[in-house]
Amino acid sequence: MKNHVRVRYAPSPTGYPHVGNIRTALFNWLFARHHGGSFIVRIEDTDVARGVEGAVEAILDGLKWLGMDWDEGPGVGGSYGPYYQSQRLDKYRASAERLIAQGNAYYCYCSPERLEQMRAEQIRRKQPPGYDRRCRDLSQSEIAGCRLENKNPVVRFKFPTEGKTTFTDMVRGEVTFENARIDDFVLMKSDGYPTYHLASVVDDHLMEISHVLRAEEWLSSAPRHLQLYQALGFEPPRFAHLPMLLGTDRSKLSKRHGAVSITEYKEQGYLPEAMVNFLALLGWSLDDKTEIMSRQELIENFSLERVSKTAAIFNREKLEWMNGVYIRKLSPEDFIKRATPFLEEGLPEEVPLSDDYVRRIMPLIQERARTLAEIPGLTDFFFTKKLEYETELLVGKKMDRESAGRALSLSLEKLKPLEPFDENSLEALLRPLAMELGLKTGQLFGTLRVAVTGRTVAPPLFQTMAVLGKERCLGRIREAITSLNRV
């Protein structure tokens, strides 16, 4: 398998790019890159009814955002195209016809209504639902009769009724199914489109896919696929069924668990490299301690042997932590670059962002941000003209309005002539001032912090004041004094 690794990510454009699917894509991508193989994207748009406008773009954008480049597929072409199943209908049709000719498939004229009734009855009698094979062995005259009633039959696969289907899954080992339990599933729908089963088998063969890495929900379909490969005379790929991603309640990850579209994570200010690292660790691990790994390290170390069998719960808290780790690792320049769109988006009013001002603010919050989206909330006081806060916040522990007012007034006087208005001189001035006022440094600084930022939690005071500049600081202190005097 050294040089012939060809894997695919085959999403169907029926909705947003789900993180579970993206995780599957990532494992495929890592596997391909690790082995120097090819990563192929194929769009499985065979469900005309459920197709969603813009879904393909969203999916591809998600891959691009995370840096998963594909060697063949939409936009890049390749010699196994087309890469949209809707453009490969002739191939599926040909295979279906061959299977019919070989006696491995047959037309089924049963109406959806009948099938539904049959299923309901089976369930009522506590039997496993499944096609009863009514059309499997129709005589010529019966077929003629059916044709009159139903002009658009489906094609079903004649699944073996005895024996077993066994295969070796690369993560789960040997898995065996009893053929008798599996019914004659549909290959071609009445609208002329193939079902997933037929289309994926035909395409995986035609595109010379060597390994199929997909989520565990497909495990029970594997015997169908294996039997199809056999009937078509194709050599099957190797299968690896990856552990599922679950929500916090242990059920299949879905919308009600919060953000499930990769797009949302981008919008919420997660870094793609953090996302990739985090997703890689959901069902795979390097060893007993390594967690922070670059894309390159992931590629170098990824292997199916280390993929776990157990479903994993998507743990937002850990992702947040990891995102913080990656934010802190960013160079100041890079941080500013990535933060800017969020600042522009998140700061509503006036604020023409001055590059220089932003450049001086950002270092103050880089190690405090866990996502890019929280940056506006962390820095808005740098931009707001008028601070809004409870006057009482100015009064620190064991202080009263009077002492707070006195502290601010004296600070104001001392600050007026201060030059330069930078971190060091501010500290040199303010520390002794606390003693002079008979306050603890924490009390003075706390009061000033509120006066100058409007909040009790902010970046370090002196740096913050220096960045705000003398004019803003003095103005805000004056306003604080005024509001203390009011009442």
Next chain:
RNA sequence: GCCCCCAUCGUCUAGAGGCCCAGGACACCGGCCUUUCAAGCCGGCAACAGCGAUUCGAAUUCGCUUGGGGGCGCCA
């Protein structure tokens, strides 16, 4: 109901018979640092689902039970 898969701290996981009275990380709780917050550092809490069997010895092997998940569509 039937079939398949899975089972270590709340969560992600390490562990492929003795190195494990189970290691790391997130979260949580203390402490240190400190002008708040964050970061950092130190420490703590916390798990082998149960029962049998194999073995000198089992989280690791086997069986059963229980629990969880997935599948059973003219959806993928």
